[in-house]
Amino acid sequence: MNTTSTPKYAPQAIEAKWQETWFKPNVFKAEAGGAKPKYYVLEMLPYPSGQLHMGHVRNYTLGDVLARYKRAKGFNVMHPMGWDAFGLPAENAAMKRKTHPKQWTLNNIAEMKKIMRQFGWSYDWSKEVTSCLPSYYGPQQALFLDMFDKGLVYRGEALVNWDPIDQTVLANEQVVDGKGWRSGAPVERRKMPQWCLAITKYADQLLADLDKLPNWPQRVKTMQENWLGKSYGVEFYFKLTGEGLPADAKLQVYTTRPDTIMGTSFAVLSPEHEYSALLAQTDPKAAAFIAEAKAMGTAQEIVDRAEKKGYPTPYKAIHPFTNEAMPVWIGNFVLATYGTGAIKSAPAHDERDHAFATKYNLPIRPVVTGPGVEEGKPYAPKGTLINSGKWDGLTSDAAIQAVIAEMEQLGIGKGKTQWRLRDWGVSRQRYWGCPIPFIHCPKCGVVAAPRETLPIQLPEDVEFTGSGNPLANHPTWKQTTCPTCGGAAERETDTMDTFMDSSWYYLRYLCPYTKEPLDKAAVGYWMAGGGVDQYIGGIEHAVLHLLYARFFTKALRDCGYPVGDEPFKALLCHGMVVGNTYQAADGRYLYPREVELRDADGVKAAFERATGAEVKILPMEKISKSKNNGDSPDGLLAKYGADTLRLYMLFTAPPERDLEWSEAAIEGAWRFLNRVWALAQVAAELPTTQTAAPDRALQQKLHSTIAKVSADIERFQYNTMVAACMELTNALQAADSAAQPALVREGVATLLRLLNPACPHITEELWAMLGNSTPLHATDWPTFNPALAQAEEITLVVQVNGKVRAKLVVPHDIAKDSAIALAKAAPEVQEWLSGPVLKEVYVPGRLVNLVGA
């Protein structure tokens, strides 16, 4: 095919042009109402770090394919975008670069938005929301007051990482090896007053309603279920004796395994427990142990992985059934935040208790036995009771019931459902967040800010010293009057967790300008029938963000907003964009193209091309600028254009898997689009009618491709959708266009329509070139004829004893008897089948398996 005389594919020349035609008149504007069914496509909104990275490109391309496809299928599509604009990085940038968080954030947004438009993602930008602006966080304050009125907001306490030098609370990621990242001082786990949301009131609904989400990945539902962590057990107490304790001292514990009560040989307190604190007052060694345990910070992972350590208290816990005086320890691994902050230990039946008992030489008494029990090892499964007196011989489940019943009768305990889920502490001692709309009055206590004073705006003249909370340090901002008594009072200086901002943005998109937080008509229309029709984002949000958003929807529903029971009807979690990371001996990160890979005796090694020196191959990592393990979208856009990058993202890996960065694969996408371009140039010259009958094989390929691409988009198999388009391109290229001009022309036109959601610019350009005046974004999705999509002949596989021995070409609707007869007659079958056929297996349209002796 001679393409030298036709214009070359130059995305730079055509992409901006088409973007003008989309965004200037906003052809993707979505309005509530009308005859078309609604479809809400939502992608997780980005944090405006300033750099759009490949992970965003992937996420938003996945969403855009669906949005464009659904529009072509006749839906009224809502497809918005916005900015999760509050957060720690802006304050860090303020300290590092002496810029204001607001300025830094808004600049980043402008920068990223420019690039996002260049990708041609079909957003209705008139719906844009920015969480750091009063127009967003004001309504959020109103919703917070709604929840307060509903009794879902309260003052509680939570453990935080405290930096004693900087006098500030640290995020977990600001704690490095137990020290504050700026001050270097050892952190201290400390209890602080907090604003809390009563998410635990919704624990049952959050669990039960997972069943209403068939279009969520099972793994996400399982993770949420485990996070909620519903369990049934008993909360009971031990009488506690020891010097300095009150006479009626009791130690409350919770266990899911009361069947191991007779194997209980000690109890362990968390470092935060009241009796731990009591002992510390008189025992300096205990105080030192507690301080050391608290120096781990609050991160669950650190606590769990730390060496299990204990400190023996002089207290004794009295066993409720044997009256044995059991040792009581303080343990660095016991959580203050789960159950009662103290545990009973039956070390024969719990891995962690067993390790602890072995280390400190505490008694280990097996009381449950079953298959697989081993001497000297903990046996965690349920089984049959032994060494348990009157409960001997009972199953664990029966014993659990019996022990609980007895404890209830004695009045020392009660059966109880326990959740792992804790209430949501939303207070942050930071500047760059939504101010919490409350006022502290010395006379009236904590008072809600009157709604007419919203939004309570952040002051702009603040200093970022890294010490304390800038809002609290501000000389005048917090000074106000009490709305109740009119006296002098102070504003709350805590701001909200940024997870609050991202818990309802999908609702504000629907009415970004209304004075009320939510416009009931718009929200009712778009959230009808189960909420957002398709939500798309990274798997890293499987639990926290998705659980908070689910809670928010339920809470807002109960505050009277027509948001439904669940925010997201269907969920797609995509993998990360990762790259091979190489590091030279001097610490420099090298680009993959700077590295030569060699395989010596099956051991892979990498060498720097420039110097020949061997470099370290690090594990696959999320691609980032600092690691040089991938390129940034802006440079690649200039080189290849948006359509190539979009196609690359879709084709290289299925959405749910991680995508490995590879510039070679981008080249492949680029080449394919050039082939489509050249093919369309040829097609444009072909007549629109033909005399010859249409080529049956090409026709079949065309119609089956429409079927496959449609089905693949519906199930998010975007990689195979692209492959199908490639196969159609190959078939059209190989076709005899002189003999079949009309069919080839039709085929190319259809190819453009199928490829449009993935590559909207090049397809619009070529579609117009073929003489179409209606743009593709306003053209219906192609339909196919099932009869034409069906191949006339199929390959029937013939197996003997499960091994393929022959392949027969037969009519697609061959009858079972003829198929088996043909199979038996095949010479290869005669050769391999020595005796009589014992069994005939027939899979229609696929295979015959003849089983012999």
Add this chain to the structure above:
RNA sequence: GCCGGCGUGGCGGAACUGGUAGACGCGGCGGACUCAAAAUCCGCAGCCUUCACGGGCGUGUGGGUUCGAUUCCCUCCGCCGGCACCA
């Protein structure tokens, strides 16, 4: 540590509900075009064995269920995500 997932040619991946393993693409090899190269086009290709026809092996490991397993079940190994103040 706890919870969840993934593992298929040299590479990314395909294989609908247990039925031809390797579609499509990258890289590689051979050819055409070219003074030459790039680009493009045509062809070959899982591994082992065989001159060839063919045969054997093969979806991280080991086992199980089945006429038949990449697919279902169990063991182990490796890698990845989350763990409540990163977003």
